Amino acid sequence: MELQINGKAAIVTGGSRGIGKSIARELAAEGVTVAICGRDSTSIEESASELRRETGGKLIPLVCDTTDAGSVKAMVTEANRQMGKIEILVNNAAAVGGLVGGLEGAKEEDLLLDINTKVFGYFRCAQEVAPYLKKAGWGRIINIAGTAARNAGTISGMRNLALVHFTKTLSMELGPYGINVNAIHPGETITERSLPMYEEQARREGGSVKEIMENIGGRLAIGRIVDSTEIAHITAFLCSPKSVAITGEAITANGGVGNSVFQ
Numbered sequence: 001m002e003l004q005i006n007g008k009a010a011i012v013t014g015g016s017r018g019i020g021k022s023i024a025r026e027l028a029a030e031g032v033t034v035a036i037c038g039r040d041s042t043s044i045e046e047s048a049s050e051l052r053r054e055t056g057g058k059l060i061p062l063v064c065d066t067t068d069a070g071s072v073k074a075m076v077t078e079a080n081r082q083m084g085k086i087e088i089l090v091n092n093a094a095a096v097g098g099l100v101g102g103l104e105g106a107k108e109e110d111l112l113l114d115i116n117t118k119v120f121g122y123f124r125c126a127q128e129v130a131p132y133l134k135k136a137g138w139g140r141i142i143n144i145a146g147t148a149a150r151n152a153g154t155i156s157g158m159r160n161l162a163l164v165h166f167t168k169t170l171s172m173e174l175g176p177y178g179i180n181v182n183a184i185h186p187g188e189t190i191t192e193r194s195l196p197m198y199e200e201q202a203r204r205e206g207g208s209v210k211e212i213m214e215n216i217g218g219r220l221a222i223g224r225i226v227d228s229t230e231i232a233h234i235t236a237f238l239c240s241p242k243s244v245a246i247t248g249e250a251i252t253a254n255g256g257v258g259n260s261v262f263q
Helices: 018-029 041-055 069-083 108-136 157-177 194-205 209-217 228-238
Strands: 009-013 033-038 059-063 088-091 139-144 179-186 250-253
Touching: 009 018, 009 069, 009 108, 018 033, 018 041, 018 088, 018 139, 018 228, 033 041, 033 069, 041 059, 059 069, 069 108, 088 108, 108 139, 108 157, 108 179, 139 157, 139 228, 157 179, 179 228, 194 209, 228 250
Parallel strands: 009 033, 009 088, 033 059, 088 139, 139 179, 179 250
Antiparallel strands: none
């Protein structure tokens, strides 16, 4: 399928590694100019260089701390200066897994930082980018949330649930300007971050990485763990004019965990 996004301009936050990096790679391979953002200048520069070599695309590394409104504003202004336009925003910058553990021992400051990064960080980026999308008369905002929005058990799962409401609200406000807004809920996903975690778990439990991954994958309908490239494929489609009929939705992409039914 021709996605019709060649020549578009996108910002991907949290783009130096993990799901964000996979999304940046996929968009660049489709001919999108991509500004990838992160807090560490070295990581962002290295990832941009790597993705340029892999895709032959145009990658622009920009340092940004999404917990700081001034940093977000400066990043968006610079992205527009270098790309000449902004048409796509992929909000992805967040701590993997969020705040883990139960109520006892949970620290308020950790939860506040988690929400400030993922919820308010997404808000700050959308607020700064929206005027450029309106000017273009077309746009896409994709919020990478998480399956914890639909499953109890993690205190900071509230951040993902908040993003569902935020996504729907933005879709209604921005829809008349030709802007679609959607969320994606990844679950367990293979990235360069996850493999060391499986290795550590294997050491603790006395098993192998293969056994750990097969055990996790066995709980999914597809029988294996989702790869970050597969989240990127979904994101690229939602960034495309082909996805015009989908807006205000939260799409779960976790390989089929559980048997709950959502209307």
